[in-house]
Each structure stands twice: as structure tokens, then as C-alpha cells.
Amino acid sequence: MGLQQTTPDYLDQCRAAQRTEQEQSLTSTDNWAHVDKPQVHADFDAFYQELAPLIDANAPESQTIQDLMDKHFAIVARFYMPSRDAYVGTVLFYADNADMKAFHNAYHPRMVEFLGDAAYVYALQNLQ
Secondary structure, eight states: OGGGGSOHHHHHHHHHHHHHHHHHHHHHTTTTSSSHHHHHHHHHHHHHHHHGGGGGGOOTTTTHHHHHHHHHHHHHTTOOOOOOHHHHHHHHHHHSSSSHHHHHHTTOOTTHHHHHHHHHHHHHHHHH
């Protein structure tokens, strides 16, 4: 189960939700003034370093990965509490933006693809 099984329309819906919810959050929080950005960057780095060695030996839907995805969602939620679609849209942004894709894939060549599928499963199981 992963993003490849979804429709282009659903993926576009997720991208739109992410843009809308992020823009609303940026506006209402003075560009995320409440977020300790250096700490967020450090926590994302720690998360990706923890996830990278697990990619080749685990499926995105495995319990090991899904337990770890709680950490990813918690970091994302420091900015704003994304809906299911906006959370999926966040990982689509990682894939769509060349700089973000390169950043993530520096941890593992399949990081963006794997993270997308893991976040999709997480969103379906945990978010509305």
C-alpha cells in the first residue's frame, strides 16, 4: 500500500490541502514564530538518521516504521496540526521540490519515496 495506488486527483487534493493549511498557519502564527526552528531541524535530522538504516529491511507499512512515523508527524505538527490530506501533501512536497528531494535522499537514495509511502499509511491509519 502506498502513494502509487492513489489517483492523480487525490495527490493534487493533498498538495492543495498542504498549501492551504500551511498558508493559514503561517499567517496566524507570524510565520511560525512559535517554532524553535534549530531544534526542529535537529529533530528531523535525528529522525532521518534513525529511519535511513531501516528502509532496506522494512516495508513502509510495517509496525517498526509506523511506530517511527509518530516521531515524524510530531515534528511536522509543531508547525501546525495537518489534516490527513495536508500531511500526505507535506511528503509530496518533499518529492516535488528538487532541493527537498535532494536533502532527504542524501540520507538514503529512496528516502523520499519510502517516507511518502510510510506517511500515507500513517495518515490513513491515524488522521482524519
